[in-house]
Every structure is written in C-alpha cells, then in structure tokens.
Amino acid sequence: MGVEELSASDREVVGVLLKFVDKLPTKGLVRVYNSVHPIIDIEGHMAQSTKKNLALFQSLRKEMAAKAKAAGKADVPNL
Template sequence: MGVLRALDVAPAQLHPNSWAYMQAFRILCQFLYLEPSPYAFLYFYDTRPRQPTTWLALISRLSISRLDAFSQSFKHFKDGYFKVMVKEEGKPYFLNANGSTKFPFSWTGTPSRYKDMGTDELSAGDKEVVETLMKFVDKLPTKGLVRVYNSVHPIIDIEGICLLLKLC
C-alpha cells in the first residue's frame, strides 16, 4: 500500500512485473530480517509516467538493480480489470481508521515520477535495507522469490535459491 501511495497509482494501474518486484523485495527482506519499506524498495527503481496516463511500470536502475524481471512478456494482462467493493469487514484493508483510503481505487492521471533517488533521501532504516541489498553482486531471481510466497517450505526454498546463487 505504501508503494501505491508513494506512486499515486491504483492497484490495477501498476504493471505485473512491478507487482512481482514488490513481492520479491518483501520476501527477500523477510529472509534477511530487514524491514521492507516503500522508499527502500523505490530506491532501486525509476518511473516514467506518460501522458496520457497509461500503465505504470517500475524500471530497474541499471547500475543498482538487484531483481531480474519476472517475465519479459505479459500477454493479455490489459484485458482484465477488477472492481473494489469495501464491505464492513474489509474496511481495515482498504481504509485508514479516519476513513481515508490507503491507496487510490481508480486510475490517477498524475502518477509520481521517481528518478535516481539518492541514499541521502532515505531514513536510517531504509539505508540499512539498501546497503544490505547492495552487497549482492548478481541479480536475484524474482520468479523464484515470488514462488516462495506460496511455498509449503519457504525457508528451505529461499535457502535453495541463495545456495544456487552462492549467497548463503
């Protein structure tokens, strides 16, 4: 939700690879006992919103990219949409305690532009996350990390990924 708020985009407005990057980042931070945050995540990406507003994709910063693309091609992802209906029991997932929305529900015409964020713009906690991830020299497999999310044995699976990459 924090990334959606920072970018000022609705969930359906974000490109599928961007969702995969966020999930992989969260799982990687969890494995490394780091606290993921929107700005630590966005440090590794740029955005280039277009006018008129279309899908927003996170673009890896080449010199510091730590995750590879989930897929080089997503076919037909633009054909489906979903409708958000907030029922009383679902309020905490979509609305803050004061009733404001946690993220935009509909496409916004003015997504935020991120480009070359510096470490001086990060909080101390975000710097720790970025510095730890910068120690990895190779790109990490986004697809493998995302698969860990639904795994029966996530720790074993993520350790397997790390051993393959000689990270553990």
C-alpha cells in the first residue's frame, strides 16, 4: 500500500513518523495501525529509503574522490 492511497489523516500520521525514522531505536518493529485501513508496514519503507540513501551517499563519495584526484590532491578524503 502506498502513501498516496491513504486518507489525509493517515498520511499526516505516516509523514510525522517518517520524519523521525532515523531517530527510532527499534528496527523493523514500527507499525501504524488504523481501524479503517490494514496495517501499514513502515519497515519496508524504511529499508527502501535506507538503500536509496546509501546509494546516493556512495555515488557522492565516488564523485568527490574523482574531483579530488582530478585536482591533483594526493590524499583523497574517505567519507
């Protein structure tokens, strides 16, 4: 179930939860339940966004390393 399929109030709840995804101490245990809708699995969304963030970070790191090498820097920063 996508976020766009939810009612406005459900989207607001999910939006607030997703703002604090990185600060949550539990991993894979966060579920939002609404009596009208089935359980919304936040775990899959968290895993998907983590993969996207990792891929973005890795590509930025490669880009910065390439720029540093092109500029002639001997020590390329390891982010």
